[in-house]
Amino acid sequence: MTGLTNTNITPPRWLLAELTYACPLQCPYCSNPIDYANYQSELSTDDWKRVLTEARKMGAVQLGFSGGEPLTRQDLPELVKHARELGYYSNLITSGYGMTEEKILQLKEAGLDHIQVSIQASSQELNDHIAGTKSFEHKKTVAHLVKKHGYPMVLCVVIHRENIHQMPEILAMAEELGADYLELANTQYYGWAHANRDLLLPTKEQFEKAEVIAQAFKEKVAGKMKIYYVVPDFYEDRPKACMNGWGTTFLTIAPDGVALPCHSARDLPGLDCPNVNDYSISEIWHESKAFNFFRGFEWMKEPCHSCDEKEKDFGGCRCQAYLLTGDMYNTDPVCSKSPNHEVIQHAIDSAKASANLTGEEKPLIFRNSKNSRTLTKN
Amino acid sequence: MTIIPDQPINFSSLHRLQWEEAQQKYVILYPEGMVELNQSSAEILKLCDSTRTLAQIVSELEQKFDTTGLTNDITAFLGVALQNDWINQH
Numbered sequence A: 001m002t003g004l005t006n007t008n009i010t011p012p013r014w015l016l017a018e019l020t021y022a023c024p025l026q027c028p029y030c031s032n033p034i035d036y037a038n039y040q041s042e043l044s045t046d047d048w049k050r051v052l053t054e055a056r057k058m059g060a061v062q063l064g065f066s067g068g069e070p071l072t073r074q075d076l077p078e079l080v081k082h083a084r085e086l087g088y089y090s091n092l093i094t095s096g097y098g099m100t101e102e103k104i105l106q107l108k109e110a111g112l113d114h115i116q117v118s119i120q121a122s123s124q125e126l127n128d129h130i131a132g133t134k135s136f137e138h139k140k141t142v143a144h145l146v147k148k149h150g151y152p153m154v155l156c157v158v159i160h161r162e163n164i165h166q167m168p169e170i171l172a173m174a175e176e177l178g179a180d181y182l183e184l185a186n187t188q189y190y191g192w193a194h195a196n197r198d199l200l201l202p203t204k205e206q207f208e209k210a211e212v213i214a215q216a217f218k219e220k221v222a223g224k225m226k227i228y229y230v231v232p233d234f235y236e237d238r239p240k241a242c243m244n245g246w247g248t249t250f251l252t253i254a255p256d257g258v259a260l261p262c263h264s265a266r267d268l269p270g271l272d273c274p275n276v277n278d279y280s281i282s283e284i285w286h287e288s289k290a291f292n293f294f295r296g297f298e299w300m301k302e303p304c305h306s307c308d309e310k311e312k313d314f315g316g317c318r319c320q321a322y323l324l325t326g327d328m329y330n331t332d333p334v335c336s337k338s339p340n341h342e343v344i345q346h347a348i349d350s351a352k353a354s355a356n357l358t359g360e361e362k363p364l365i366f367r368n369s370k371n372s373r374t375l376t377k378n
Numbered sequence B: 001m002t003i004i005p006d007q008p009i010n011f012s013s014l015h016r017l018q019w020e021e022a023q024q025k026y027v028i029l030y031p032e033g034m035v036e037l038n039q040s041s042a043e044i045l046k047l048c049d050s051t052r053t054l055a056q057i058v059s060e061l062e063q064k065f066d067t068t069g070l071t072n073d074i075t076a077f078l079g080v081a082l083q084n085d086w087i088n089q090h
Ligand code: SF4
Pocket: A023, A024, A025, A026, A027, A029, A030, A031, A032, A067, A068, A069, A095, A367
C-alpha cells in the first residue's frame, strides 16, 4: 500500500460483487471490460465470504450480485445465505438465463431480497438479436416467477438506438409483467458500448421523444410502479455525479478479486487497483492508491478546480474523461464548460451519420470471448 | 392518500427496516435504495406491525415518551410513509 491515510473517508455503503465474467448472453452494450476474456481466474467461495464479511463490518449494506451472469456460479445460494446472515440487503442482477422456479425458491430461502431481470427489448426478435441468444420467452417466465414468489420485481431495460422506438411497448410490457420497479437505463458508453457507440447512440430527436413517453408513463403508474430513469449524459450539459464521488460510497469487486472504485476503473492507467487476495477490504478502502486517487477535489484541473459546482458532480466521470479526451484528470467532456466539449458533438454526429447507413457496413460487435480476444490483440 | 383510522398499519413486505450498527441508526432498505431514519421516525415505523391502528400507535408513543399531542406529527409522518410505500393498510 502507499501509506496514505485520510481521516475524512466515509465508509462504503454499496458492494457490487461481480461474481464472474461468464455469461451466455452477448449484449453489445455490456459494461464488462473489452478484455474480460483475459481475466479467467475467479475468487473462491471462501474468498467471497471474507469480502462480504469485511465490507459489512465497515458499513456496506446494499449488495449487488452481478457479473457476467451470476447464476453461472454454483455457490450463489451459499453466498446469498452468508450475506443475509450478515444483514445485507441483497440484489441479484441477472439476465434470467439459467433461472428456474426451483432456484428462485432456493434463493428466497437463502434470504435474497430482490431480483432484477434484464430484458433487451419488447419483442422476441429484437430481444434475441441484441442478447445474441434466444432468451425472450424465458425472461418473461422468470419475471412472472419472481413476482409469484413475493420478491419486489425489478425489470431493467437498457435503451439504445436499436430499441428506443419500442418505448411504448416496453412500458406496456413492464405493466403487463407487474414490475414494481422499472429501470430504463439509457446506455452508458463504456466497455462494449463504447466500441459500438456509432450503432447504439440514439439521435437527440429519438431520445427526446422517448423521454416524453417515459415521463407520461411515470405519472400514470405513480403509486404502482417506480421508474428509475438513467439519462444518457451525452444530451445533458452537466455530467453525472459519478459514483456519488470517488471512493465515498461504492466498492466493486471484479471476478478475479480486483477492487475497483467504479466498474470501469480497470481501464484507467496507473491506478494499480488492489486485489482482495493481497489486502483486507479496510486497507483497500482506506489506504490503496486507487481508492484515494480521485478522492476529494485536489486532483482536479481547470475548469473544475475553481468551479462552484464541483461538490455537486465531482467533475463527472473519470472513465469518460479518459475515454473521450485521453486524460483522466480532465473535466468530463459532457460538461459544457469543458474545453473538450466538442468531442460529444462529434460522437453524436458520427452516430447520426451511421444511422443513415444500411447497417451492413459496420455490424454490432457482440460481447463474447472471441471478440474480446480479437479486440485486445491490437 | 391518508391513513384509515380504524385499520391496522402494516410495514411493506417489499421493504426492510433495519438497525445499522455502523451508522447508529435505523434504515429502510429497498431495491437499489436506502433511507436513513431519525429516531422518532424509526420509533413510529417499528410499531407498524399489522396489529396497531393509528390511535394505538399514538397512545403507545405518548406513553413511552411521557408526553401528549403527538397525533398531528405522527399522522403527517405516516402519510409520507404511505406515499413512499413503506407502509400500507391492506
Ligand atoms: S450485459 Fe448482457 S452480456 Fe453483459 S453480463 Fe449482462 S447479460 Fe451478459
